[in-house]
Amino acid sequence: MCTAPIAVFDSGLGGLSVLRELVRLMPGENFIYFGDSANAPYGCRSTEEIRRLTLNHAKRLFSQGAKALVVACNTATSAAIDELRRSYPHKIIIGIEPALKPAVDRFPGGKILVMATDATLREQKFAALLSRYAADCDIHKCPCPELVAFVERGELDSPKLHEVLRKELAGHLEPLPQGAVLGCTHYPFLKTAISRVLGEQCILFDGSEGTATQTRRRLELAGLLSPLEKGSICLENSLSEPRLRELALKLLELP
Ligand code: DGL
Numbered sequence: 001m002c003t004a005p006i007a008v009f010d011s012g013l014g015g016l017s018v019l020r021e022l023v024r025l026m027p028g029e030n031f032i033y034f035g036d037s038a039n040a041p042y043g044c045r046s047t048e049e050i051r052r053l054t055l056n057h058a059k060r061l062f063s064q065g066a067k068a069l070v071v072a073c074n075t076a077t078s079a080a081i082d083e084l085r086r087s088y089p090h091k092i093i094i095g096i097e098p099a100l101k102p103a104v105d106r107f108p109g110g111k112i113l114v115m116a117t118d119a120t121l122r123e124q125k126f127a128a129l130l131s132r133y134a135a136d137c138d139i140h141k142c143p144c145p146e147l148v149a150f151v152e153r154g155e156l157d158s159p160k161l162h163e164v165l166r167k168e169l170a171g172h173l174e175p176l177p178q179g180a181v182l183g184c185t186h187y188p189f190l191k192t193a194i195s196r197v198l199g200e201q202c203i204l205f206d207g208s209e210g211t212a213t214q215t216r217r218r219l220e221l222a223g224l225l226s227p228l229e230k231g232s233i234c235l236e237n238s239l240s241e242p243r244l245r246e247l248a249l250k251l252l253e254l255p
Contacts, residue, residue: 007066012040014186015072038238043117068092078123098183116183
């Protein structure tokens with residue numbers, strides 16, 4: 001049993017889609033959420049830069065006494081999770097990866113899009129994931145570099161977003177896919193707009209629930225779950241703009 005906080009990290013506000021699930025599953029935990037909005041988007045940075053930023057933030061979060069770190073960012077996970085685990089071999093470190101498995105299980109032989117940042121799609125981790133499932137489905141890689149900025153400014157549905165989505169998804173719409181994997185933690189906040197372009201019958205998959213379940217499982221195994229009935233959430237951001245806090249609270253959809 002341990003009331004030390006669980007640190008949750010993302011390049012910006014996207015990881016709140018994971019924090020939302022973590023809080024739902026473990027309401028008694030204390031959380032520190034750190035969004036690096038000052039440096040977002042990570043998806044167009046080099047692997048070395050993403051690694052450096054992620055390691056710096058992890059160091060600070062562990063020095064604040066975090067009992068676990070959830071890297072709620074597919075891009076940072078792809079670029080830095082191995083190095084993080086090497087640097088902190090005794091810490092619980094959970095990453096997130098595109099939820100391709102549930103999509104392939106649901107639509108064997110079907111057409112599946114994987115929407116993610118350029119960095120996630122170019123990394124070795126994704127190549128390994130793809131090679132596991134490529135034979136079972138018609139999988140399309142779909143980089144969506146412009147979507148993160150919409151979430152960061154709280155523009156979750158607008159004609160401009162619709163236009164950008166149509167542009168980024170063009171070439172993947174005929175025939176429409178059966179499933180789309182939201183391989184960036186920002187994208188679940190754009191589900192309504194994405195569904196409008198891909199069609200309501202296209203099922204959207206994201207890894208937030210799986211990541212939350214895995215985090216609870218690891219804490220339970222280590223005997224580190226919190227005994228509290230209700231925990232707290234501390235929101236931190238590398239940009240000190242009051243509008244970000246308001247937007248974060250809105251995205252978290254907490255009572
Ligand atoms: N939310 C992040 C992810 O899951 C990255 C967004 C970005 O900064 O490019 O990949």
